[in-house]
Amino acid sequence: SLINALQFLLIVDRRQMDFGAHDLETSRRFYFPNNSAYVLLEVALPHGSVVLGCVGKGVGHEYSYFAYRGQLDLEDYRSPGGAQVAQPQLHAHMAQRGKLVHSYSTREFTEAIFGSRRRASDNEPDITLFKLDHPSQAEAYRRVLTRTLRLDRLRSAEVKDYLLTIFRRDLPDSNIDFKAEWDKAFAEVNADRAQYEAALRQRGQIETMEQLQGKRLTLRGKLLVQRPQLDALLADWQAHFEQSESALAERIQAVENELDEQLSRVQALSENRADLARQQAEANQRQQRCLDLETEFALLSGRADLESALRLAQDRLDQQTARLHSAGSRSAAAISREIEAALREQEQLRRTQAHLSHNLYLYLQSVLDAPQLERLNRALSAQVLTLGSDAFSADEQALKRWLGSAEHTLELPGLRLQLGGLNPQHSQPDAAELAQRLGEVEAQIARLKQELETARDLDQAQREKARLQSEVDIQKARLARYDEYRQLAETSPARQQALVDVDQQLQQIHQQIESARAHDRALRLRERELQAELQALRDDHRVIVQRREQRRDDGPAFAHLPDLPNTPWVSTRVPGLAQLRGLLEGYLSDCAELLRLDQQLETLRAQLHAGGLTKFQFLGGSEQEIGRMIDFASLLPQEAEALERKARSAVVNVTLCLRELRDGLLAFQSRMRDFNRLVNRRQLSDLSVFRIDPVEESALVEAINALISTAEQVQSGESFELFNHATVLDDATLNRAKALLIRVGEEKGCLRVEHLFRLQFVVGKKGRPEEAFGDIDSAASNGTVLMAKLVTGLALLHLMQDKRHQVQAVCYVDEASALDLRNQRHLIDTAAEFGFALIFASPTPLVTARYCVPITTINGDNHIGRRSWQILEPLNEDLPA
DSSP states (O other): HHHHHHHHTTTTTGGGGBTBBOOHHHHHHHHOTTTEEEEEEEEEHHHHHHHHEEEOSSSSEEEEEEEESOOGGGGGGGGTTOOOOOOOGHHHHHHTOOOOOOOOOOHHEEEEEHOOSSOOTTTTTTOOOOSSSSSSHHHHHHHHHHHHTGGGGGOOOHHHHHHHHGGGSSSOOOBBHHHHHHHTHHHOOOOOOOOHHHHHHHHHHHHHHHHHHHHHHHHHHHHHHHHHHHHHHHHHHHHHHHHHHHHHHHHHHHHHHHHHHOOOOOOHHHHHHHHHHHHHHHHHHHHOOOOHHHHHHOOOOOOOHHHHHHHHHHHHHHHHHHHTTSSSSHHHHHHHHOOOOOOOOHHHHHHHHTSSSSSSSHHHHHOHHHHHHHHHHHSHHHHHHOOOOOOOOHHHHHHHHHHTSSSSSSETTTEEEEEOOOOOOOOOHHHHHHHHHHHHHHHHHHHHHHHHHHHHHHHHHHHHHHHHHHHHHHHHHHHHHHHHHHHHHTTHHHHHHHHHHHHHHHHHHHHHHHHHHHHHHHHHHHHHHHHHHHHHHHHHHHHHHHHHHHHTSSSHHHHGGGGGGOOOOOOOOOOHHHHHHHHHHHHHHHHHHHHHHHHHHHHHHHHHHHHHHOOOTSSHHHHHHHOOOOOOHTTTHHHHHHHHHHHHGTTTTGGGHHHHHHHHHHHHHHHHHHHHHHHHTTEEEEEEEOOOOEOOHHHHHHHHHHHHHHHHHHTTTTTTTTTTTTTTOOHHHHHHHHHHHHEEEEEEEEBOGGGGEEEHHHHHTTSSSSSSSSSSHHHHHHHHHHHHHHHHHHHHHHBBBOSSSSOEEEEETGGGGOOOOHHHHHHHHHHTTTEEEEEEEEEETTTOSSSSSOOOOEETEOOOOOOOEEEOOOOOSSSSS
């Protein structure tokens, strides 16, 4: 807890803090649970003691920094009541105790302890704890300082990072993109080669551009000739159109008038023909009717026969009507139904009479009481109750039990009947009453049979009357047709003559109508021709007006047409007003074609740009650029020769960045030798040798040396074709070196000095060969590795400190008992030389320490009391044992 708490005062930057298994948020909650929680540190500086502190703010477990001159007295932080002073009252409370407290923001506190902040007043204490050679190393110093609290956790990768940061001023301060440097050295050559290859690759498009440019020059010359001719014709067109339209309209009107007269004549002839056709059809119908009737009455002697037949049929009808008048009104079907009902009643009476003294009803009446009998009389039909004794059998006791279940219901298997609404079906008559009723029914049956026979004769008579009525109607109709026949026969000669006359008239009218129609067709053809001529004139006018409004030859593309390059165009014919529409449409089409050619050429130009041909993009207008592109494509063989010559001049520049990397590696190796001498001032444990060597990444370094060496040969004139793109690919060694540098640069984002080596920890014991390890934790035993880490970390901090400003800081060593006594003393002396005092953490007291601070546990909390500190001093050898 003590060591972690120091991070708030010595590290300050939360990003650099390391609380082991706990994150920053948990640690802040632990150290600053409220606004009266403090982390305090008394620092003995050359100009006097100062107290540095953090105090919690309460909300969000935030904290603020403060400092004041003087020594640390915990009673200064207690109120008169014994409670700890809260953050809002801190300044006033300390002022009462004669101490001036200065507050700092996180940035201000960081700058103050590293000596890079100018004090706001003379009263503000100087709290510089760490004075560095270079302020830019402050972040690296904080990172390493964080590790001083946990140097046992120092890792090999961190050692390399710290060393690079410390020696950064002696190394190239740049990230080298070898591919970019390569491209930069050959930028002009590559640019010219790209233009050459783009033109070579797009030769087909350039040839198309040349053809389109030729068409455009021809169109420009043609339009320059046609524009004044078109303007003159357009000036005369309106008057020509109005005169021609008026003349055509008058001629069309004359034809339409003649057509109207012709139409009236044809309509009159058509109406006359329709009347004659109707008369002809009626005469033909009457003639055919006469023939039909003549056939019907061919065997008849005269009208008297028909009259006689009619009188005979009428007499028979009158007689039949009289007979029916005296007949009854009931039908035979109704009488038959009455007879069937009487027969059923007769059968029932006879059955009752046959079993009058021994039927089911009498049996039930003898064995059942009156309510039970009445229930069965309501449920069973009269036919069932009159059954004879041979037609039923009964169990008297079972029947009574069955009827004794309920009074007004009758239960059957699966059925219950309610009998309250049913009437009795049978009453037992005596013999006299039964005989009397049977006689009445038999008499009724005999009477009904007589009535049925009479009713059946009446129906036959009705049908006979209907037949006679139909015969009378037929005779009347024949008599009427005969009279019609006599009339038609008398007028037949006159009707035949009328048919002949009508036929002649119809032929004449038909000839007249056909002649009129032929003349009508000629007139309509003439009208259509005139209408077509007028419509063509109007279409020409509409199109000419529309096209005239659509002229775009006054736009930017045509404003300077006379000033643009063109091919002269010679016309062999002078157009007139009749050719104006075609001339105008052709002119507009040529204008559109010219615009389309402009667009196509611009598109081709843009495609050539996109394809890489941009050599002439900013050397003039598009017209000049197109011309130069065409000329350039025609001179590609000469351009290829010029490119080969330019490639030789970029050889030396390509390796400057590689020399810078190699020099940086050599500088780092030199500084590492100084660092190793600093670390080896004192022996580490039982090691006779301990150093950190930067081992070169052989493939990268060899690739750099190969390129530099070959470039030097090029510079001296031995191999001018080395970096020519067409020949460098033929050298397998150089090609692999180049490819390796580009690939590593792409993988790592760039090439830096740190990529050219890896750290190797070399250890050796006396009398044994040296061993090299890539990981410091694998170099030796745990105690020796811990000793090496501690010395390495302290040396790193020592390198960054300003040697003129000596401030002794603390360094935490966990599990210090892992070191033997000799190594503990060596480590204490080495730390003192580097400006650090060590804090050993050990489960047992260590005799090499000056102070022993026991940690006691009370109620689960760790406590450190000033009074429990123990000072350890060497025993006086003169004292008695």
